[in-house]
Amino acid sequence: MTSQSYTIRNADPNEFEALGQLMVQVYSQLEGFPKPDEQPAYYQMFSNIGEFTQNPGVEILVAVSQKGTINGGVVFFRDLQYYGSGGTATQEKNAAGFRLLAVSPESQGLGIGKALTLACIQRAKDHQLSQVIIHSTKAMQTAWQMYERLGFRRSEDLDFMQGELPVYGFRLHLPA
Template sequence: MKQINIREAQPNEYKALGQLMLRVFSSLEGFPSRAEHPTYYALLDNVGKLNEKVSTEILVARSTDNELLGGVVFVGNMQDYSSKGVTTTIQNASGIRLLVVSLAARGQGVGKALTEACLQRARGLGSQQMILHTTQAMKVAWGMYERMGFARLPSLDFRQGDLMVYGFYLDL
């Protein structure tokens, strides 16, 4: 198992992280294609733009030999979360978006380490909850979130075209 170093992404890493997100997410069974959700794919192509929001921080996980293992977008204030539904109105909460782990690094604790880094940041801000969304295609992540104590919150669910997106929360 490789050692995992998590830190804030540098602007010169945004492109590689976006490409990793595109590769991993588009390979998931049942995940919509670029033609079905061009806006979502454009978001992944330009993931670095999310860092322009005041309370967001893009984190990367790298091995000691500098291999990109994964990444995530931490949102310290839900007003900057940018999703459909009521999510952006939640007070005293932080969010996790676009968690990705490279296919080669699966099962090595990268996703959990990235999630823990976000939880640590949220607690540091005094957030009372952590919010995230996932889909049926992201079954591996879904299970990890539940093992970490996240619970479904159907009031945060929304539909993105034909894709059902499911809300989760964790009290901090």
């Protein structure tokens, strides 16, 4: 698949279940990341991914192939009060965020994660917000590198523990 053979768009509600299954598959295979039996509530969140859209300003974005296959997705939050993470991120003002970025194993390395990230950054700019907040774990080091190339910087004030798992905050300041 070439990088031009997918489209980034808002997910249709009838795609939420397939995206949730993709997210479970991706996250459960990450080395060093808790498995479904270790953090069942976290994986239940993937299965019910569409519930995020019941909050204002929350969008689920998907990367869809020309054949209609979901190759990846992410949840964008225009208002961090709905972000749902630990730590202090939900108290940040004038900030957007995104969570739960996942790209199917067969589609990794094609720029889909970057395209989904850039779509979230653009939405934050469109809403004239001053920053984008995200979180990651050591199991997602590949994504860290991409985020840093896009201008995100580690922000230790956003770090928190999710059970036994350290979760690391990143911040991207947007030009005014």
